[in-house]
Amino acid sequence: MxxxxxxxxxxxxxxxxxxxxxxxxxxxxxxxxxxxxxxxxxxxxxxxxxxxxxxxxxxxxxxxxxxxxxxxxxxxxxxxxxxxxxxxxxxxxxxxxxxxxxxxxxxxxxxxxxxxxxxxxxxxxxxxxxxxxxxxxxxxxxxxxxxxxxxxxxxxxxxxxxxxxxxxxxxxxxxxxxxxxxxxxxxxxxxxxxxxxxxxxxxxxxxxxxxxxxxxxxxxxxxxxxxxxxxxxxxxxxxxxxxxxxxxxxxxxxxxxxxxxxxxxxxxxxxxxxxxxxxxxxxxxxxxxxxxxxxxxxxxxxxxxxxxxxxxxxxxxxLVPSVKTYVTPEPDWTVFQVSAEYSMKKNLHWYHVNLREQNWTPVRLPMISGSLEVPEEFRGNGGQIVLRYRFELPADGVYTVLFNTPTSCQVYLDPESEDLHDDRDMLFGRQRLFLEREVRPMRFRCADRPLIFNPTPGGAPQNQVKRYLKLPRGMHTLIIALAPLPSEERIYWGMGIAEGSRFLTGISR
Missing domain, CATH: 1.10.4080.10 (ADP-ribosylation/Crystallin J1)
Structure with missing residues (x-):
């Protein structure tokens, strides 16, 4: 040419x-x-x-x-x-x-x-x-x-x-x-x-x-x-x-x-x-x-x-006008998983979390994306699933905490008591409408599910991320209580700790 x-x-x-x-x-x-x-x-x-x-x-x-x-x-x-x-x-x-x-x-x-x-x-x-x-x-x-x-x-x-x-x-x-x-x-x-x-x-x-x-x-x-x-x-x-x-x-x-x-x-x-x-x-x-x-x-x-x-x-x-592609073996994904715990209880007062009553089960999950199958008895009607993550920060600083999910949730950071209440202790959260369909059927399916699942610190909606948190170096605990709808056979979420919008790695404990 x-x-x-x-x-x-x-x-x-x-x-x-x-x-x-x-x-x-x-x-x-x-x-x-x-x-x-x-x-x-x-x-x-x-x-x-x-x-x-x-x-x-x-x-x-x-x-x-x-x-x-x-x-x-x-x-x-x-x-x-x-x-x-x-x-x-x-x-x-x-x-x-x-x-x-x-x-x-x-x-x-x-x-x-x-x-x-x-x-x-x-x-x-x-x-x-x-x-x-x-x-x-x-x-x-x-x-x-x-x-x-x-x-x-x-x-x-x-x-x-x-x-x-x-x-x-x-x-x-x-x-x-x-x-x-x-x-x-x-x-x-x-x-x-x-x-x-x-x-x-x-x-x-x-x-x-x-x-x-x-x-x-x-x-x-x-x-x-x-x-x-x-x-x-x-x-x-x-x-x-x-x-x-x-x-x-x-x-x-x-x-x-x-x-x-x-x-x-x-x-x-x-x-x-x-x-x-x-x-x-x-x-x-x-x-x-x-x-x-x-x-x-x-x-x-x-x-x-x-x-x-x-x-x-x-x-x-x-430019070298050719491409040499080297095959990279699939990694052992278990190496990159993080530790968490969960508990499933009946709790008609979903805005309240009693940590003394939880029966914790350990689980290994990807760093950001998590999901759990929800037994029928915990779908709606007072079913509550509580997650616990522990992480260690390397230094005093300003951090971002993300927990993004379509499910009703309350997020608590470093709770000072075992009896938590959303209007007193909650860091952030969302209440999803308790309906099988959140909005009336519309012509376009894009408008049928206004869930805004965007699990990154820079993309999650305001009620599912907390920015500019001044946190000290050392161990921290994140508690999340979720209330699945009767239709939610599986719940899913994205979580992370970040500096600004950059995910921190290697901090799970």
């Missing part, structure tokens, strides 16, 4: 990514239809966004290496040295990597977010390093995605990397989608949802109709799931008809993970037609590459999107 054409397409990719992320950023996470036709509010510069920051992190770290080779181990080491973004799958992967769990297992173990969008948004770098070579771009994406994802979450990055790489050489969107799908397993759930999106568009040719059908079928309370957000991105590419502004607005107007969907759609159009990015869309965000020091540490970054483009062009010339 002509060097100047390549430069223009890579530059268009990053301008499109930056513009789309800034457009969708203010609307991120809401399962509603938006009505954007332009930025609202109109920004004075681009919004910082992990969609761009993490790819800038990779490029800057690879640029410092004598041998530019893209493997899962190289990329995982970049995370350990430079990553400081502890939300959702990033937080889990960082916890796993710090424990010595290497990819692909770092993306699998103890990870509620395997199907999240965190890998899909990192696809453009691999396409820009392997333009017109979807096979190589998909291999790079496979190496990257397994750090913090598995299944559909990994498939999403592979799909977009292949599509974007193909866009450097072709311009028929339907062909690009069809060719990119070939890199996914035949039984990929994401592949099925992308094909369904294309079929629905061909049948209805109406953005709102297809958007609602996709939402009804794929949306859940997991608002960063690839299973809904990748179809939304594909829908916007189809409905936008190649028009830059309409395409990124259609993506953001679908709702859910709007900064990611609009950013990816913008990047793809920027590759396909870099001259098609209107000046009025570029002017408000400008040319600056924004990377927060709070998100990435220990690296120097180009100051502009243009300089970032030159960095990638230079990396491409130094």
């Amino acid at each position: 002509n060097e100047e054409i390549l430069r223009k397409k890579i530059l268009g990719c990053w301008h499109g990514k930056n513009i789309g992320g800034t457009l969708g950023g203010p609307y991120e996470g809401f399962p509603v239809v938006n009505r954007l036709t332009f930025y609202d509010p109109v920004p004075e510069g681009s919004i910082a966004n992990d969609d761009l920051e993490l790819q800038a992190m990779y490029a800057a770290a690879l640029d410092e290496m004598e041998r530019v080779e893209i493997t899962r181990d190289v990329l995982a080491d970049i995370w350990l040295r430079h990553m400081n973004f502890h939300v959702d799958e990033y937080a889990v992967a960082m916890k796993n990597l710090s424990l010595g769990i290497r990819p692909p297992w770092s993306g699998v173990y103890d990870n509620h977010f395997t199907d999240g969008m965190g890998a899909a948004i990192r696809s453009e770098l691999w396409a820009c390093l392997a333009p017109g070579n979807p096979q190589l771009a998909a291999e790079f994406a496979r190496e990257d995605s397994c750090i913090d994802h598995a299944g559909a979450g990994a498939d999403a990055e592979i799909f977009f990397a292949a599509l974007e790489s193909g866009a450097f050489a072709g311009n028929d969107l339907h062909t690009l989608i069809a060719e990119a799908l070939k890199f996914l397993p035949e039984d990929s759930s994401l592949g099925e949802s992308i094909r369904r999106t294309c079929e629905l568009w061909e049948k209805h040719r109406d953005w709102r109709t297809v958007r609602d059908l996709l939402f009804e079928h794929y949306a859940t309370e997991f608002r960063t799931s690839v299973e809904i957000n990748i179809p939304f991105t594909v829908l916007a590419l189809l409905s936008g008809g190649g028009e830059f502004g309409k395409t990124i607005c259609d993506a953001a107007n679908c709702g859910m993970d709007t900064d990611c969907t609009a950013a990816t759609a913008g990047a793809i159009l920027g590759i396909l037609n870099p001259d098609g990015i209107p000046a009025e869309w570029l002017a408000p965000v400008g040319h600056k590459l924004v990377v927060r020091e709070s998100a990435v540490r220990g690296l120097r970054f180009p100051e502009t999107i243009e300089a970032f483009t030159e960095q990638i062009l230079n990396l491409r010339k130094r």
Whole structure:
């Protein structure tokens, strides 16, 4: 490919990514239809966004290496040295990597977010390093995605990397989608949802109709799931008809993970037609590459999107154009489990916990994700399950305590008596409505389960996490009382102790 054409397409990719992320950023996470036709509010510069920051992190770290080779181990080491973004799958992967769990297992173990969008948004770098070579771009994406994802979450990055790489050489969107799908397993759930999106568009040719059908079928309370957000991105590419502004607005107007969907759609159009990015869309965000020091540490970054483009062009010339994947044996997961105890009792006064009456049973659990089967006699009607965790803090400091569950719960820290009451001793908690169905049946299943299960310190709802706790060095005890509904055959939760949003490891006792 002509060097100047390549430069223009890579530059268009990053301008499109930056513009789309800034457009969708203010609307991120809401399962509603938006009505954007332009930025609202109109920004004075681009919004910082992990969609761009993490790819800038990779490029800057690879640029410092004598041998530019893209493997899962190289990329995982970049995370350990430079990553400081502890939300959702990033937080889990960082916890796993710090424990010595290497990819692909770092993306699998103890990870509620395997199907999240965190890998899909990192696809453009691999396409820009392997333009017109979807096979190589998909291999790079496979190496990257397994750090913090598995299944559909990994498939999403592979799909977009292949599509974007193909866009450097072709311009028929339907062909690009069809060719990119070939890199996914035949039984990929994401592949099925992308094909369904294309079929629905061909049948209805109406953005709102297809958007609602996709939402009804794929949306859940997991608002960063690839299973809904990748179809939304594909829908916007189809409905936008190649028009830059309409395409990124259609993506953001679908709702859910709007900064990611609009950013990816913008990047793809920027590759396909870099001259098609209107000046009025570029002017408000400008040319600056924004990377927060709070998100990435220990690296120097180009100051502009243009300089970032030159960095990638230079990396491409130094890149080892192949991937060597080494098989990492599955670890012995018992090594990474933590100790806890539980007790099941009848207690009609669920807001009260009497520790003297508990019959404790020891159990070993993953560090974050826990679950227990609930015998029928303890489901509703006064059934109470009490958990006890003990942990040792290495120093006096300010910490975060997380306990995230859909079940009614009370959380107590270092109780001073054995007779606990929620209005006197509770650190935090939630009371779930005591109904078989929490809300009336609605058209969209996303609204049927407003549970907000997001088990990381930076993502859990306010009544299931306590931040800025000043705690002394030494041993601490966490007591959690849960009241299952009659329908809850199994309860589940996510728990952890953190500094800020970074999980602490090795403190369970």
